[in-house]
Amino acid sequence: MKGLYKGLSRVFFLALTLLIFVSPMFVKADQLILKTNAYSTTITTGSEFTFVMEVSKNNFSGVVNFDNNVLEFVDIKTEYAGEGISGGSLGTVNKEVSGNAININYTKGNDPANLLITFKAKLVPSDGKTTIRVVPDGQMWFGQPESTVTIVAEKECPVCEMCEEPNKTTIESNDMLLYVLSGTCGILALVVIVLAVKK
Secondary structure (H helix, E strand, O other): OHHHHHHHHHHHHHHHHHHHHHHHHHHHHOOEEOEEEEOOOEEEOOOEEEEEEEEEOOOEEEEEEOOOOOEEEEEEEEEEOOOOOOOOOOOEEEEEEEOOEEEEEEEOOOOOEEEEEEEEEOOOOOOOEEEEEEEEOOOOEEOOOEEEEEEEOOOOOOOOOOOHHHHHHHHHHHHHHHHHHHHHHHHHHHHHHHHHHHO
């Protein structure tokens, strides 16, 4: 009897331990996985790029963190994320920008949506890269997804070489010079003919 009691105690203890370890998995199974992406991964200074958050038909509340020394927040809007033609509402998005954080509250609509956040690259960071990270509020979303982009200096035209636009101007200038020279030659030829006839 004593041995049976010990055996049952061990089984109960093992079952309880297993339940404690497995229970967080059930909680996470109910959470939504937030996906993010940057449309461009290499950006030149002065240009804009889009950071995408896939929220589909779900509400979202959280913070988007970025390096405000390197990036400047421009705008946030919704985009239809389904197949075919959108026929319903994409929901509403409210934001509050403070330093290096964008506090976002998105209320879902009828149609699946992405949140498109536009940034402008201000300068090249010391290591050439900068990361944007999303930190969701509450227990609805799982994880803190992030995207890293590379920022490079805007290409400058070397003094000893011609850039694309100056080349166009040079070609136009050469064409104009050719027309002037041709016209001048024609006038000189006419003058020579007139003088020859007079003689």
